[in-house]
Amino acid sequence: MRMIGIVAWRELRNLFVTPLGWTVLVLVQAIQGLLFYRLTQAYLNAPVITGAKAGITYNVAALSLGTSGYIALLVVPLLTMNLISGERQRATLPLLLSSPVSGLQVVLGKYLGVLGFLAVLLAMLTAMPLFLLIGTPLDMGLLASALLGTFLLLAAYAALGLYMSALAPRPALAALGTVVVLLLLWVVELLASTGIDAMDATLAYLSAFQHLEPMLRGAVDSRDLAYFLLAIFAFVSLSALHLERLRLRN
Amino acid sequence: MVGTPLISAQHLYHYYGDHCALVDVSLEIQRGEVVGFLGLNGAGKSSTLKILSGSTVPSAGHVQIGAVDVAKQPRQARARLGYLPEQAPLYRELSVDEYLGYCARLHGVGAKHLSAAVERARQRCGLDNSGARLIGTLSKGYQQRVGIAQAIVHEPDVVLLDEPTSGLDPVQMRDIRAVIRELGRDHAVLLSSHLLAEVEAICARVLILHHGHLVFTESLGTPGGGILRARFGTTPQTAALAVLPGVNAVEQVTEHDFVLRHDAGDATAEALVERAVQQRWHLQALIPGRGSLEDVFVALTCGDDTSRRVAPPCA
Numbered sequence A: 001m002r003m004i005g006i007v008a009w010r011e012l013r014n015l016f017v018t019p020l021g022w023t024v025l026v027l028v029q030a031i032q033g034l035l036f037y038r039l040t041q042a043y044l045n046a047p048v049i050t051g052a053k054a055g056i057t058y059n060v061a062a063l064s065l066g067t068s069g070y071i072a073l074l075v076v077p078l079l080t081m082n083l084i085s086g087e088r089q090r091a092t093l094p095l096l097l098s099s100p101v102s103g104l105q106v107v108l109g110k111y112l113g114v115l116g117f118l119a120v121l122l123a124m125l126t127a128m129p130l131f132l133l134i135g136t137p138l139d140m141g142l143l144a145s146a147l148l149g150t151f152l153l154l155a156a157y158a159a160l161g162l163y164m165s166a167l168a169p170r171p172a173l174a175a176l177g178t179v180v181v182l183l184l185l186w187v188v189e190l191l192a193s194t195g196i197d198a199m200d201a202t203l204a205y206l207s208a209f210q211h212l213e214p215m216l217r218g219a220v221d222s223r224d225l226a227y228f229l230l231a232i233f234a235f236v237s238l239s240a241l242h243l244e245r246l247r248l249r250n
Numbered sequence B: 001m002v003g004t005p006l007i008s009a010q011h012l013y014h015y016y017g018d019h020c021a022l023v024d025v026s027l028e029i030q031r032g033e034v035v036g037f038l039g040l041n042g043a044g045k046s047s048t049l050k051i052l053s054g055s056t057v058p059s060a061g062h063v064q065i066g067a068v069d070v071a072k073q074p075r076q077a078r079a080r081l082g083y084l085p086e087q088a089p090l091y092r093e094l095s096v097d098e099y100l101g102y103c104a105r106l107h108g109v110g111a112k113h114l115s116a117a118v119e120r121a122r123q124r125c126g127l128d129n130s131g132a133r134l135i136g137t138l139s140k141g142y143q144q145r146v147g148i149a150q151a152i153v154h155e156p157d158v159v160l161l162d163e164p165t166s167g168l169d170p171v172q173m174r175d176i177r178a179v180i181r182e183l184g185r186d187h188a189v190l191l192s193s194h195l196l197a198e199v200e201a202i203c204a205r206v207l208i209l210h211h212g213h214l215v216f217t218e219s220l221g222t223p224g225g226g227i228l229r230a231r232f233g234t235t236p237q238t239a240a241l242a243v244l245p246g247v248n249a250v251e252q253v254t255e256h257d258f259v260l261r262h263d264a265g266d267a268t269a270e271a272l273v274e275r276a277v278q279q280r281w282h283l284q285a286l287i288p289g290r291g292s293l294e295d296v297f298v299a300l301t302c303g304d305d306t307s308r309r310v311a312p313p314c315a
Helices: A002-017 A019-045 A056-080 A085-089 A093-097 A103-134 A140-167 A171-194 A208-216 A222-249 B045-053 B074-079 B096-106 B111-124 B140-152 B170-183 B196-202 B238-242 B267-279 B293-301
Strands: B007-016 B019-029 B034-039 B060-065 B081-084 B158-162 B188-192 B205-210 B213-219 B226-232 B247-252 B257-262 B283-289
Touching: A002 A019, A002 A103, A002 B096, A019 A056, A019 A103, A056 A103, A056 A140, A056 A171, A056 A208, A085 A093, A085 A140, A085 A171, A093 A222, A093 B045, A093 B096, A103 A140, A103 A222, A140 A171, A140 A208, A140 A222, A171 A208, A208 A222, B007 B045, B019 B045, B019 B188, B019 B213, B034 B045, B034 B170, B034 B196, B045 B060, B045 B081, B045 B158, B045 B188, B060 B074, B074 B081, B081 B140, B096 B111, B096 B140, B111 B140, B111 B170, B140 B158, B140 B170, B170 B188, B170 B196, B196 B293, B205 B293, B213 B293, B226 B267, B238 B247, B238 B257, B238 B267, B257 B267, B267 B283
Parallel strands: B034 B188, B034 B205, B081 B158, B158 B188
Antiparallel strands: B007 B019, B007 B060, B205 B213, B226 B257, B226 B283, B247 B257
């Protein structure tokens, strides 16, 4: 546990000693700030909405969090690309491989480090809707559900990015691989929802957004939780296995 | 120095695809020994060190660090060794102290001893005033020192150094060698190198690897011992040369040329000149040379010329 913490802390610190982490925080915050402003304005000018999609919490807070899932398609791969392939490229991997740390500990540490960074990012994004509390009450249950869903979505992306980073010898390849897979899942969903293709529901079920949507509306379904947790578990374990395999190959 | 070896490898084999990089390599190193690891490029030095460090799993064979089997208890074994790969594993964006602290914690140094361990490693490697500097801004020589500091910060029993002085200038080399010699006092050190002079200067024992085979594993003769190449106008008896003080072996190369292997010191050369004058051997040239390591190395690794006589490393 201690070793995982050491690796995680190093990874988190790494994101903050390089310009990459700060740049990502600034850019995402800028985009989301603009979006938040537009959503608030649209809500204020909108005719009365009723039903499940009524209320400022859904229309401003949940929707802006949900949109961050799309921005994350491009941002998470940048954050995860260096996790393992960065160490390979800089020839620092032997330090970890010859340390008394198992592959699983390295992988978990690095993953938790990125999750820590994503938590900081989400905290900044959540701070904006919380300012609405000055003028109006918010549905805290709905906000919590949307936040959980968004975090799980980002965490699943990060797990995929981690695995790609374990596979690819270079960070750029890892980032590219992650983006391609994430976009592919998104396209699958688009095709399914527009009905252009005879894409059946099974395939659309793979798309992460399908599982985020209910949570943005406040419905925490154990099937959606299972989807995200399984994806995380699968990619983290695969990464750990692959890291141990690197010992055999190099 | 006999006891349980700190590091022992038995019958290591390693394949890269079909290419066999190591063939039946076995070695043992005791505490307090600095062992040199020689071989041409591609002979398998780095592969062996990677395997000993636990960062590569051999195709066959066992490695033990102390009494711990690397395959069975990898983490316990790796905690006891420090490894500097061919390319130092440095995080350029960290300061020296941050980096060494991270390495120490990775190897299980507790928070209480952390700053003392970092301080000591810095001191030993001559980095006293560089703690706050970013590694990326250091010169190559200093980066190499950080690499060595990283390998010893957790006070490991075994230190593995892969070409620790490559790419350094002569002054930096001298400094790093002093560090390694000092390490040899209470660790077991295995260092690979291309430089015969370096190995001769700091190692008590030498392993030579050729095409993945360990072809030589012997102690070097008296440290500092050397050879004299002499040419005489009047050819003396070989026996007359052999009785000179400190001479271990005499070899007649041509009719007029002789090679004398001798112990450390200048006594042999002095006596030879004196005797040559007395006996009227007409000494025409006297060239002091390096010890026998070069001969051994060349004989073992150049071509597969088995007809060439392999000189004994120490008579």
